[in-house]
Amino acid sequence: MLRYDSSYVGSTGKVIIGQNGTRSPVYSITAVSVKGGVTTYATVTIQGNNMIFTPLYTDAATSIWAVRGGKVPLAVPICGFDGKHCPFNFMETYWGYVAAAGALILAALIALIAGVIYMIRERTREEERQNSMWHIPFTRLVSPDDVSLFA
Structure with a gap:
């Protein structure tokens, strides 16, 4: 019997299976870091009609926008x-x-x-x-x- 409402870590990251057996998407926000590697800065999990944003950084100026000298792009x-x-x-x-x-x-x-x-x-x-x-x-x-x- 399949177990619903569970999660595990797959080859593409965390996989969440919802109550009805469907996969809930987990989006990762990644960018190139100052050192040249790819770094994940946040995740967005969608469960039903809810979206959960989880930042994986403490200061955006020194992490996400460090490659731009700490300056956020204009809206x-x-x-x-x-x-x-x-x-x-x-x-x-x-x-x-x-x-x-x-x-x-x-x-x-x-x-x-x-x-x-x-x-x-x-x-x-x-x-x-x-x-x-x-x-x-x-x-x-x-x-x-x-x-x-x-x-």
Whole structure:
């Protein structure tokens, strides 16, 4: 006679036989561990309409998600499930405006530097002109007469 409502360990893990002789599924949640081996982190047993979750870990961050640096994956991907909700990237969207603004700023900076150089050059030329006004050319110099000097 078959014995119902029993369990035993088979080649695929624990096998549970229900009251009516059917096998109750036991699902194992496995993943690759940090060391590279396959590790079982939890089991889910279904008995009739009941589900029993049995965690086989103490801290999910140091066990299940250790291969991801302890970070749990997002419930919804960054770009959404359809890839159309990616976050706004300013440089990709407005690179033309940024380049134009950069060119204008560069042109203004060049114009400012050129203006400063021009002003310095003109100031130097004006100073030279002012200095040349009181100089007497050598050809215009004459010896003074003794008479005209004391007369």
